[in-house]
Amino acid sequence: MSTILIVEDEQHQRELYAMELQDEGYTVEQAANGKEAVEMVKKTKYDLVVLDIRMPEMDGIETLGKILSRDKKIPIIIYTAYSNYKSNFMTWTADAYITKSSDMKELKDKIREILAARSK
């Protein structure tokens, strides 16, 4: 059973993603911003992180750097409503950059793909 950390400041969105991913059979934990996420990653070893970019306290770009400096191998998917953050090269370190959509299919497929590749 893989454990996924969702980092998203919008509470109802976060809970929606959590439910959807639990339905896929994952254990899901939630962080409301980057700071929380960094603290949680220090304590728990997650199999994958789903990371929003625009967040208060600490944005997703900074969070990405901080998480990677603790654990280079942890898979991270950027999941954002905006495509323009691709011009920020730090986002290129993520395993995937997915623009939010209502059905979450792309996200789910990518999670499955990354976790399958990891378990090999």
Added chain:
Amino acid sequence: MITYRFLKKTLTFILAGGQGERLYPLTKDRSKPSVPFGGIYRIIDFPLSNAINSDLRKIIVLTQYKSLSLDRHIKTAWNLFTRELEGFVDVVPAQQRIDSNWYRGTADAIFQNIYSIEMEKPEYVLVLSGDHVYKMDYRKLIGFHIEKNADLTIAAIEVPRAEASRFGILEVDAENRVRGFEEKPANPKPIPGKDESSFVSMGIYVFKTERLIRYVSEDHRTEGSNDFGKDIIPRIYSSDRVFAYDYVARESAFNYWRDIGTIKSYYDATLDLVSTSPQLNLYDRDWPIRTHMEQYPPAKTVHNDVTRRGVAVESLISSGSIVSGGSVYGSVISPGVRVNSYAEVYDSIIFSRVNVGRGAKIRNAIIDKNVVIPDNVTIGFDRAEDEKRFTVTEEGIVVIPKSYIF
């Protein structure tokens, strides 16, 4: 008339973090790129001069260890441009912005500075080492890179196979596309048909920006040494368009390149400058090597008695130096040096503001800045005696560190 529009779209990084451990004690208080060279220069003046002579105008020097002297040098010598005209030579110390560590390897140094690339949005990124003494027209290198539509172009040179283990060894096809790469192997592959030579990377790279970013950000996710030579080139050369730029074949005017790794190679490269036709020509007005020098009066020789004659023969004597009743043979003298009466200096490299006392005899030595050599001291004639106080190389070169007090 060829126009080099691509030069405006090129961002140049000079990696100037080299510690130069094998050049110790010259690197006791300075990094390798700021080690003085040729009387008035520092090693980093060579890649910087090449960049300016190649019409590159956006230059970022990345420093880390012991960078004070380098920082000061670049700010005084290389503050040439105004931002309004879109040119700059910036010195960027390791900011530890993304990561709290020093740069791990060359690729990490670039990764840690991706913000600068983001801001400049170049099409090409030229990565140079601040440790090498050479001349190169980077316009030709970048031109070749564009002509080949390469993802990465590596400048390369043939070196004797016996010395090739210090470098990345390239295998290329007829088009100079890289088909094999091995970083610092114990047993370097020879060039086909030339058993005693290997084709090696000069640590000079041109990247398509988008590829560079991909390489360094992927590499950031690995636990390796985060180095272009050790990690990235071996990983990409078979799948991507990686080419070797044959430096000597392409730049007929220039064929001199030294990665000054050791005291011996530093000594040889410096003293080669005093020969009648040095391999490295510092007098070429078409390719000037710039530096920063304090204002000094002209060099001077004084006294002309039979036993007390100020002479300098087959030597480079920098401004502000006075050879006063002593003699200098086959040596390179930096600014502000004084050689006093009856002193004799042979085959040596004397850094700025050294005072050679009356009757002192110096041979095969490198004397770092500000050293006062007492009267009648002898250096370079008695190995056992020198070893008690100084670094003496296998070949017998004596190095006296900066500000040493006798």
